[in-house]
Structure formats: C-alpha cells, structure tokens
Amino acid sequence: MKNNNRSLYKGLSLAAFLTFGLMAEAEVKMPAFFGDNMVMQQNTDANMWGTAKASSTVTVTPGWTSEVYKTKAGKDGKWKISIPTPAAGGPYTVTVSDGTPLTLNNVMLGEVWLCSGQSNMEMPMKGYKNQPVEGANMATLKSRNPNIRLFTVKRNSSTVPVDDVTGSWSEASPESVRNFSATAYFFGREIEELLDVPVGLVVVSWGGSACEAWMNDEMLQAFPEAAAKIPAVNGEIPSKNRTPSVLFKGMLNPLIGMAMRGVIWYQGEDNWNRAHSYTDMLSTMIKGWRNLWGQGEFPFYYCQIAPYDYAIITESGKEIINSAYLREAQARVEHIVPNTGMAVLMDAGWPEGIHPPKKQIPGERLALLALNKTYGIKGIGAESPVYKSMEVKGDTVIVSFDRAPEWIAGKQSFESKQFKLAGEDRVFYPAKAWISRSKVMVKSDKVPHPVAVRYAFENASEGDLFSTDGLPVSSFRSDDWPDERPIKE
Known part of the structure; x- marks a missing residue:
C-alpha cells in the first residue's frame, strides 16, 4: 500500500511539475525595463515586446484608454506591438496577456531619456571612495519625487547581442537617488521641474568604457583598427569595458526600440589618446543608434570632457598626450551631426582627479540644451560661444x-x-x-x-x-x- 501511495505521489508530482512547466512557458515575459514604476514616453507610439506562448494572441490593455491592442506571437514566442500614448499622466496599469495576464503597476507617461557613457555618467550621487559629488548630500535629502523614475542597467559585457538587462525601476527618493547617476539625476530634476511632467531616466554606463565598446560590429567597420579587435562569439573579452562592441551587445542592445525622447552622453576620457578618430567615431555611433531606434534624429546631447592632468595616469617616460585634441574632436560633432549639442565643462574640471565633484553643472547644462533645443523654452542661453x-x-x-x-x-x-x-x-x-x-x-x-x-x-x-x-x-x-x-x- 505504501509503495502504491508512493507511486501515486510521484505521478501527481510529475503531473504538477509538467503543468507548472507549461504554465511557466505560457507566461508573458518582457525585458526588465518594462516593469512596475516605469515611465513610458508620452505622445508617441511606444513599442512593447517580449515572449509568450508560441503562436498565441497577445493583448495589451493600457489604463489610459478602453482600447485593447492585439498582436500575434511567433512560433518562437516572440512578439512586438506599438501602443499609442497620450499626454503625460498617471499612475496607470498596463496589462499584457496571452491568456495568463501580467500587470505592470504604477506606470507613468512622460519624458524618457537614455543616459550613457563612462564613469562620469556612472558616478553616483554618493560619489566614489575619496571622491565626493559636490552638494549631493542635501540634494539627495530633498530628492523624494514620485514623478522622477530611475532605472540603472547592471554592467554586462558580451560577445553576442543579449535580449534583456538586469535592473528595476524606482521612484526618486533619498535611498534610490544616493546610488543613481549624479549627472543624470541633476539633468532629470531640471526637466521634471521645468516641464512639470514625469521623467524616466535609464542609465546605461560603465566606468572607463571606450566609445568603441558602445558601437556594434557594423558601425565599427568604418574603423579597421577597432573592428579588428571585435571578439569572436563566445570568445575572450580582453577588457570588459573597452573591447569594441561588447557593451553595445551586453547592455544597449536590449534597449533598442524603447520609445524615448533622446540621449545624454558623458564619455571621452578613455579615448583621450585617440582624438584623431573620435569625431568620426562619435558621429558614426550617434547615426548608428538613430538608425537602429528608427524614431528619427532624436536629440543627442553630450558633455565635453573636463580639464584633468593626464600626466597623472601616464607611465614614466611615456609621452603625455594633450586631451585638448579630444575636446576639439568632441566640439566638431555638434557642427556636423544634426540635433546634437555639447555641454562645455572648462570651468568644472578637477586637475588632480578624472572624476570632477561638480556633477550638478554637467547635469544642468545638458538640461539647458534639452529645454531650449528640444522643448522650445526661449529666453535662456543653452549653447556656449x-x-x-x-x-x-x-x-x-x-x-x-x-x-x-x-x-x-x-x-x-x-x-x-x-x-x-x-x-x-x-x-x-x-x-x-x-x-x-x-x-x-x-x-x-x-x-x-x-x-x-x-x-x-x-x-x-x-x-x-x-x-x-x-x-x-x-x-x-x-x-x-x-x-x-x-x-x-
């Protein structure tokens, strides 16, 4: 009798396991940046995508309308849909279902900005060890604001394009802001205050990263020296943050197509010794990102690297390279690529450190560019002479x-x-x-x-x-x- 009960128990367990497996397979899944507390771009056709049960009908029911939007999952379970979004507002729920519903809560409609680059974009409000952010403690104390939402993509270096990122949305609060990009936060704070709409900030950055790492294989073909260093699929990555294409594939690729207003960028320090190629490289990267996103020439505002004594990191006996040539290369970009602008930081450097404490200045100057050139606020100065x-x-x-x-x-x-x-x-x-x-x-x-x-x-x-x-x-x-x-x- 015990053996029969044991067999029955095993049978039921197997059936339950199989049933759970089928249910799990049928569940709708989306990349992490489609989640609770997110901001979706207002007044646009916002893309959503993910996986569901193969060949199933996927419905999307946004809380701002009575409309139900439908699409068909492929045989591989992948689906994608475009949802019209009205003017800023919220909070809403968004329910996605293939028969098993997934509901996103506390969703806002507003302005979404992608914030990318290397350590001076990544540098959190709490600073780095021995390297503070000026005025950050009081700014963090006063940061609670449910209209500012933050998402940081976890570092990931890959030889193949990945489909998802690690991270989650959070409302601005002292706890969340403390660990968030200072430049991005100060930028977003100004946008939210002046426009009075929700603002979503998605940070995808890695300290010490090269521009080449944020470009895909196709973009890099214009630069044979960099293209030759693209690692083979599943091959060795010599530098997790500098090797060409690996951050594009591991961190940026999953975000492509996410509806947004534009990009802010703070990078260049790692390319200081390759100024000869930087104008063409950054221009190619901007154009490449725009082509992949497919939403036109979205705004791209970037920081010129701040003054720093590069002799500090130059090996004894080696030539000290003048980073003014890199600043010059950066300055050319806004004159040759449409809908771009450069925030000059000649007064916000730190000769002894490559991470200047004045992060409010770059954030606010990027915001001036956006508020004037993108949002049309007149009567302010936004561009340096x-x-x-x-x-x-x-x-x-x-x-x-x-x-x-x-x-x-x-x-x-x-x-x-x-x-x-x-x-x-x-x-x-x-x-x-x-x-x-x-x-x-x-x-x-x-x-x-x-x-x-x-x-x-x-x-x-x-x-x-x-x-x-x-x-x-x-x-x-x-x-x-x-x-x-x-x-x-």
Whole structure:
C-alpha cells in the first residue's frame, strides 16, 4: 500500500511539475525595463515586446484608454506591438496577456531619456571612495519625487547581442537617488521641474568604457583598427569595458526600440589618446543608434570632457598626450551631426582627479540644451560661444566668436590668462589677452608676428571666458598643425 501511495505521489508530482512547466512557458515575459514604476514616453507610439506562448494572441490593455491592442506571437514566442500614448499622466496599469495576464503597476507617461557613457555618467550621487559629488548630500535629502523614475542597467559585457538587462525601476527618493547617476539625476530634476511632467531616466554606463565598446560590429567597420579587435562569439573579452562592441551587445542592445525622447552622453576620457578618430567615431555611433531606434534624429546631447592632468595616469617616460585634441574632436560633432549639442565643462574640471565633484553643472547644462533645443523654452542661453576666426593687426590677434549675441565675458575681469600665440616657428608663448566688446585681443612680446592663437589648449587648463549667460567657451586653436609643438613659458 505504501509503495502504491508512493507511486501515486510521484505521478501527481510529475503531473504538477509538467503543468507548472507549461504554465511557466505560457507566461508573458518582457525585458526588465518594462516593469512596475516605469515611465513610458508620452505622445508617441511606444513599442512593447517580449515572449509568450508560441503562436498565441497577445493583448495589451493600457489604463489610459478602453482600447485593447492585439498582436500575434511567433512560433518562437516572440512578439512586438506599438501602443499609442497620450499626454503625460498617471499612475496607470498596463496589462499584457496571452491568456495568463501580467500587470505592470504604477506606470507613468512622460519624458524618457537614455543616459550613457563612462564613469562620469556612472558616478553616483554618493560619489566614489575619496571622491565626493559636490552638494549631493542635501540634494539627495530633498530628492523624494514620485514623478522622477530611475532605472540603472547592471554592467554586462558580451560577445553576442543579449535580449534583456538586469535592473528595476524606482521612484526618486533619498535611498534610490544616493546610488543613481549624479549627472543624470541633476539633468532629470531640471526637466521634471521645468516641464512639470514625469521623467524616466535609464542609465546605461560603465566606468572607463571606450566609445568603441558602445558601437556594434557594423558601425565599427568604418574603423579597421577597432573592428579588428571585435571578439569572436563566445570568445575572450580582453577588457570588459573597452573591447569594441561588447557593451553595445551586453547592455544597449536590449534597449533598442524603447520609445524615448533622446540621449545624454558623458564619455571621452578613455579615448583621450585617440582624438584623431573620435569625431568620426562619435558621429558614426550617434547615426548608428538613430538608425537602429528608427524614431528619427532624436536629440543627442553630450558633455565635453573636463580639464584633468593626464600626466597623472601616464607611465614614466611615456609621452603625455594633450586631451585638448579630444575636446576639439568632441566640439566638431555638434557642427556636423544634426540635433546634437555639447555641454562645455572648462570651468568644472578637477586637475588632480578624472572624476570632477561638480556633477550638478554637467547635469544642468545638458538640461539647458534639452529645454531650449528640444522643448522650445526661449529666453535662456543653452549653447556656449564658439571660436569663429582670428585677424592679425600688427602684433595683435583679434579673436571673434559665434553664438555670442551679448558678447564675451571674463570670469572676474576683462582679461584671460589662458591664451598663447605662435609665429612662423610654431612655438607657442603665453600671451596677454583682454576682452574688447565682442572680441578678444591677444598679444605677446615674444611673438611680434603672430600666425596662430590657442585658448586653454592644455590638459588641465581652467577656462576663464564665458557667455554672459555663464556658459564657458571651449578650448580652441586657430591652427591645424598636426603635431604637438613646444610651449615656452
């Protein structure tokens, strides 16, 4: 009798196991960023996708309408659907079902931004060890806001494109904000306050990551040196965050198609010694992401790397590479790629550390770009003045600027200490520079016949020229000389 009962128990257990397995197989599953507390982009056709029972009908019932949207899962169980979203609001529920419902709770409609890059984007409000974020503790204390939602993609490096990420949405609170990207949070805080709509911030970043790591195989074909380093499928990844294509495949690929307003980007420090390719590389990456997303030329706003003394991380005896060339390469991108903008950080660096504590400044300057260029708020300055041309009169160079309708301002005076001049010998000497209305006049007794001018064109130069709106002028040079020339003190 005991044996019969045991057999019956085993039979029932097997049946229950099989039934559970079939039920599990039938359950709708979606990538992690489709979850409770999420923000979906308002006023658009928002994509949703996932897996369900093979060949089943999948229904989506959003709480903001009485409409039920239907699509068919493929034989592999994969499905995708586009759902119209109205103006900002919430909270709503969204129920997805193939017969077994999955309900997403506390969903808001608003503005969604993807926030990507390396450590200066990843750096949390709590800072790094021995490296604080200025003003973060009080900002974190006051951060509770159910209209700001945060999602951080967990680090993942892969040789093959993956379909999902690890992470979850949370409402802004001191606990969640403390561990969230400082640059992204300060950006989102301004967007939410000025637009008065929910804001969703999706951070996909990895400290020390190269631009090449955030590009797919196709984009990298334009750069043979990088393309040659793409690892084979299931092959070795020499550097988890620098190897070409591995972060695109492991972290970004699952997000492609997620409806959003645009991207903010803070990266470049790892490419400081490859400035010659960065303009083309970042431009190619932006265009490649836009093509894959298929929602047009979405806004792409990025930070210029801040001043830092790269001698600190240069091996003894090796050439100290001037990161001003990388800043120059970054500055070119906004002039050749539509719907982009660069936040200049010449006044927000830290010569002794590559992670400046002033993270509110990049966040707010990215927000100014978005609020002015994307959301159409007038009456504010959003773009830094840019070098236009130089004219030589006798022994003096006269520098002109674009994007400076109210002319140029100094930091605390009408003088700048960051200019250098060179003559035909291409040797640069420190120069006296003073602001005259919309121009800057530059002169050096060592250069009676100047042919070239440079401003703040060293690794750790601190900018001292601004627009009257307080936006710093980027480092620049008038010459296009291909190699580094000596600078005389």
